[in-house]
Structure formats: structure tokens, C-alpha cells
Amino acid sequence: MTEVATAGGGAYEIFIGRERLAERVGALGEELGERFANAPEPPILIAVLKGSTMFLADLIRAMPADVAVDFMAISSYSSNEATQVRIVKDLEHDITGRDVVIVEDIVDTGLTLTYLKRSLAERGPRSLCTVTLLDKSARRIVPVEVEHIGFDIPDVFVVGYGMDFQGRYRNTPDLYAVKDLARLANDPLLLVPGLFASAH
Numbered sequence: 001m002t003e004v005a006t007a008g009g010g011a012y013e014i015f016i017g018r019e020r021l022a023e024r025v026g027a028l029g030e031e032l033g034e035r036f037a038n039a040p041e042p043p044i045l046i047a048v049l050k051g052s053t054m055f056l057a058d059l060i061r062a063m064p065a066d067v068a069v070d071f072m073a074i075s076s077y078s079s080n081e082a083t084q085v086r087i088v089k090d091l092e093h094d095i096t097g098r099d100v101v102i103v104e105d106i107v108d109t110g111l112t113l114t115y116l117k118r119s120l121a122e123r124g125p126r127s128l129c130t131v132t133l134l135d136k137s138a139r140r141i142v143p144v145e146v147e148h149i150g151f152d153i154p155d156v157f158v159v160g161y162g163m164d165f166q167g168r169y170r171n172t173p174d175l176y177a178v179k180d181l182a183r184l185a186n187d188p189l190l191l192v193p194g195l196f197a198s199a200h
């Protein structure tokens with residue numbers, strides 16, 4: 001799965017390259033196309049901002065079906081006792097009676113998806129399922145069903161293909177594993193020269 005990238009002093013490596021991403025996302029698009037082949041109305045794909053945007057863009061282009069798209073943004077706060085999740089940008093669509101697909105870049109503890117599923121189920125969709133590019137199932141705190149999974153991955157910190165560190169690195173075509181998170185935390189620009197070589 002990995003291919004060493006030399007820039008950044010060994011702090012990162014390619015984790016899933018663009019070809020494997022394209023292949024797997026294409027397969028997920030086909031899966032979803034089959035799932036909704038006989039649906040009465042186009043499914044509404046709901047992307048959870050911001051990490052899932054690149055995945056969504058590729059996924060819907062791989063779906064041989066008419067679809068609608070909408071976006072949600074949520075925020076979570078952790079205190080000693082609990083993690084609180086709330087909606088900071090809600091849907092434009094009324095999803096009552098519609099087939100709904102939650103599109104996530106990554107399911108980690110499962111807290112976000114659990115909250116989203118509960119919130120969306122209360123609105124009376126015809127059906128509700130989830131597609132995630134990555135599943136860090138080993139980190140799950142809350143069990144949550146995920147119907148369509150791109151890659152089940154170990155507990156590594158990933159950036160690229162939509163995913164960030166402090167808002168950076170979302171716009172790389174490949175997905176990277178950060179091998180030294182402490183170094184990156186001390187120097188958030190550490191990966192820039194290697195990932196965006198032509199600009200530096």
C-alpha cells in the first residue's frame with residue numbers, strides 16, 4: 001500500500017496512490033448505481049464538509065445514475081465528559097421520502113456519523129445509508145453501520161485527497177500517511193516542499 005516519498009525528511013509517505021483511489025472510488029460508484037437502479041427518484045448524496053468534497057466529486061462522476069447533491073457542516077466539541085456534535089450548516093433539500101446517502105471521507109470514532117444518522121433519520125427519508133472512503137474501524141468508540149466502505153485502514157494519520165492537517169494539504173491527488181505527527185505539529189509547513197514541489 002505504501003511508497004516512500006523522500007521529501008519532508010521521511011515524515012510522510014504515499015499511503016494510497018491516485019490510481020488505487022480512482023479504481024476503488026469507481027467501484028463504489030458502480031455499487032451505489034446498482035443500489036439505486038430502481039429508485040423512484042434520484043438519491044440525495046449528502047457530503048459532510050469539508051474532507052469529503054474530493055471524494056464526492058469523483059464518486060458522483062463514477063455513478064451511472066441521476067443524483068442530487070447537498071452539503072452539511074458539523075462541529076464537534078470534546079470536553080472531559082463527552083463529545084458534543086452540532087450542525088453548523090444544514091441541508092437545502094427536504095429529504096422526506098427520499099433515498100439519502102451520507103458521503104464521508106473517513107469514519108473514525110463513529111461519533112459524527114452516529115449523530116448524523118440520528119439527525120437525518122428523524123426527517124423521514126425513504127432510506128438512509130452511508131458511503132465512506134476510509135474506515136478506521138480500529139478506533140471506533142460507538143458501533144455504527146457503514147454500508148459502503150472504500151478502504152478499511154489502520155490507525156494512521158492521513159492527509160490529502162480532501163483530508164487536512166490544520167486546514168492544509170487537502171488538494172493532493174494522492175493520500176498520504178503522516179509518519180511523524182509530532183514533527184508536523186511543530187512545523188505545519190513540513191510537507192509543503194515535497195507535496196507542492198513546483199511552487200517552492
Ligand code: PRP
Nearest residue numbers: 049050051105106107108109110111112
Ligand atoms: C472528519 C470526517 C468526519 C469525522 C469523523 O471530519 O470528515 O466527519 O472527522 O470522525 P469521527 O468518526 O471520530 O466522528 P473533520 O472533523 O476532520 O472535519 P473536515 O472534514 O472539515 O476536515
